[in-house]
Amino acid sequence: MINEFDDQAENQIVISLSKKKLLLCFIGSVVFVVLGLWLIIVHPTRNLHPIFMHPSVIIAIGCVTILFFGICAVYLFFALFDNKPGLIISTTGLNDNSSGVAAGIILWSDINNMSVYEIAGQKFVLLFVHNPEEFINRQKSAFRRFLMRRNLNMCGTPLSISSVGLKITFNELLEILNEYYAKSKL
16 A cells, blocks of 8 residues: 555665756756747748648647646746655655656555666656556546556556656666665565
């Protein structure tokens, strides 16, 4: 059950959110929102592939860009002021607060496998669980449930952890997760 997680365990590792990484991601998101606005206002058609020359296509791309990166910017803005740890790893499991679709408490006993997934140069640790729908339904926001369901359809699991917003490299994160996961199976 969810409340079996021991976040006071002696052998836990607490990984903070990286304010520097989050700030850079926030600035990048704002830049893309501005780019989306520019696409809507200016309707550039010069030097574009013929399929993109129609103004309605350019406006649609601008709207999608604003919507996606606007949501990212709002999340990142609030994450900059979040003082909770990004990730707590203990002998009972982990408490994930590392991203906009963080799962919260995940017990090692819920995980049946882990693997690395890479998309657009960004690496994630995928956590395959026995009960993916439980983790999806736990989310309070319909948008988060939607994103987790997309992860489930694309990767086979709704749960993934990246080092992007954490004060740790991806290889260090992977090494720690593998070590604690292996210990939990003994």
